[in-house]
Amino acid sequence: MEPYNISTAGGRISGVGVGGFLLGGGIAFASVDKGFGANSVINYEVVLSNDTIVNANEEENEDLFRAMKLPSTNYGIVTRFDMRTYQSSEIWAAVNIYPFTPTLASEIYAQSEKWGHKNTRKANMVSIGMMRNKGMSAALTVQVNENGIAQDLLTLIVPIMHLETVGSAYRVVREVVDTAITATTRTRWHTITTKIDTEYFIDIFEKCEDIMKRHDNRENILWSIAVQHFQKSFINATKESPIFNALGLDIHIRMEWETPDDDAALEEAAYELGTLAEAEARKRGILNDFIYLNYADGKQRVYERSITPDDMNKRIEVKKAYDPAGMFDILWRGGYKLPVGSYNKIRADEENSAHDEL
Ligand SMILES: Cc1cc2nc3c(=O)[nH]c(=O)nc-3n(C[C@H](O)[C@H](O)[C@H](O)COP(=O)(O)OP(=O)(O)OC[C@H]3O[C@@H](n4cnc5c(N)ncnc54)[C@H](O)[C@@H]3O)c2cc1C
The missing domain is CATH 3.30.465.10 (Uridine Diphospho-n-acetylenolpyruvylglucosamine Reductase; domain 3)
Incomplete structure (x- = not known):
């Protein structure tokens, strides 16, 4: 269109x-x-x-x-x-990838707290992912402005990859998102919803890194923990949707690989990371019930929880x-x-x- x-x-x-x-x-x-x-x-x-x-x-x-x-x-x-x-003539989007350090993670998570539930600005969407590929950890940020207005990036640290454009949603998908995020055929996701807590996000990534180090020698595997906000304007616009419990963030763990022989081990690993993230959020009192169906693992109780x-x-x-x-x-x-x-x-x-x- x-x-x-x-x-x-x-x-x-x-x-x-x-x-x-x-x-x-x-x-x-x-x-x-x-x-x-x-x-x-x-x-x-x-x-x-x-x-x-x-x-x-x-x-x-x-x-x-x-x-x-x-x-x-x-x-x-x-x-x-x-x-x-x-009406949507042009939107702005920027995708950045940075080498992972705890300092960088603290900075971008803290920045992202501004986009949480209390945020009343309607035009901006922010997602953050911590990911690991070929034994190296990196942070990914995706920022979008629905009015086509360029925004300050979440950090001034120089990224290793930067893509930015203003254009139709179609152009943004093709030129920015598709270039930065390649989807493979073998994948497993797991999701929870929490309140915003920078310390938790960093801890949980480091805990998951420890678990996933034993899979570093598998070829072409990429896993990530991504965080995106169900901000106030989003929740207000959902009306009849079942999002009553989702006053916070969606966190999803995404595992991707290419070799069929890795299926069992990596499906199990994705489940292990997801249950760890959930148990830790529950322990810290920041877990919400809501589970976003499209990011859930097949074993998660989407209806019973959401x-x-x-x-x-x-x-x-x-x-x-x-x-x-x-x-x-x-x-x-x-x-x-x-x-x-x-x-x-x-x-x-x-x-x-x-x-x-x-
Ligand atoms: C790389 C990647 C990026 C993603 N990004 C986003 C995102 O930005 N936002 C988001 O919300 N989700 C996202 N997702 C999740 C996505 O929404 C789900 O994977 C969704 O199921 C994709 O829809 P599909 O029709 O392609 O899936 P399919 O695998 O074809 O279908 C999923 C399920 O829906 C059923 N179904 C499909 N079509 C119909 C129909 N016409 N009638 C009845 N049932 C039907 C199928 O039987 C199946 O059970 C992403 C997933 C990936 C892998």
């Missing part, structure tokens, strides 16, 4: 598709002002398990429409999303109405299932026996 100077809330890297992104929430550059991508969807065309096709919007199947704001694979297959658009009991009951009622036989639980293995029905009970029991929930 670049030629028309309009945009909508989509992924921030080309490899992210439309379906999964919008059905798990969707954090876009515009989220600072527009909430999740799902908040911009005004109509879903859905194929139900009884092979009928329905529209879900404010007027038609309104209960399904609400549930589709975080449906995962529970209700149906979406064949069309109608979304609100907004939505209110009232919302859970409503979602279960919608499930019973639109997929009464639980066909999508039986035939559609991916995604996060609502805790309903015997199939899910068996699945939950299997998972519980494999990993204790913290």
Whole structure:
């Protein structure tokens, strides 16, 4: 939509598709002002398990429409999303990579505290990642301004890589984000939400570094701990989305590798880092319940942790109405299932026996 100077809330890297992104929430550059991508969807065309096709919007199947704001694979297959658009001629973005030192980390985390929950500025989005690749640690910062206005960088330390541009969201994705962040085919994520705490972020990266040193000799592995803010304007814009508990930051651990032989060890390592980060946040009293579906590990209890009991009951009622036989639980293995029905009970029991929930 670049030629028309309009945009909508989509992924921030080309490899992210439309379906999964919008059905798990969707954090876009515009989220600072527009909430999740799902908040911009005004109509879903859905194929139900009884092979009928329905529209879900404010007027038609309104209960399904609400549930589709975080449906995962529970209700149906979406064949069309109608979304609100907004004027967006140019946005500004800068991506910087720095050699990791504790001093640098303290400085950029402390700067980023300004972008936390109390922040009322609507146009700026900041994400920070600490990462390790080929035995070397580095810090990554991503800064975006929705009005196309260049911002001060989080530190004056000279980066080893600097990319900056002003242009359409499409151009920013292609020229800045895609260049800095390459996605591989083998990846595992784990996520939690916490209050802002610079000391915790630094400690947790160092603890994870210690664990991951034993994997330094594996080829082409990159792991990171990224932090991004659910700032006030973002939360205000989410309205019906299940973000009630998320007054803080999303932290996600991302592990990427290329060799299939490394699958088991690195999937386990990602889980180990995630549970460590969560246990440490809980111990320090900074853990929030919310788990962002699109960054979660398959074993994380997204629905049980992220939505209110009232919302859970409503979602279960919608499930019973639109997929009464639980066909999508039986035939559609991916995604996060609502805790309903015997199939899910068996699945939950299997998972519980494999990993204790913290
Ligand atoms: C490198 C990278 C960067 C990322 N950046 C962001 C980001 O900026 N913001 C963000 O919010 N997330 C981000 N993510 C996470 C991303 O949102 C999820 O991976 C999301 O699932 C991607 O959507 P997809 O359609 O490509 O996924 P898929 O793997 O195709 O689908 C994910 C799930 O959704 C279901 N699904 C897909 N399409 C439909 C449909 N039409 N109807 C019903 N179910 C469907 C699938 O069955 C599957 O269970 C990133 C992920 C990666 C790997």
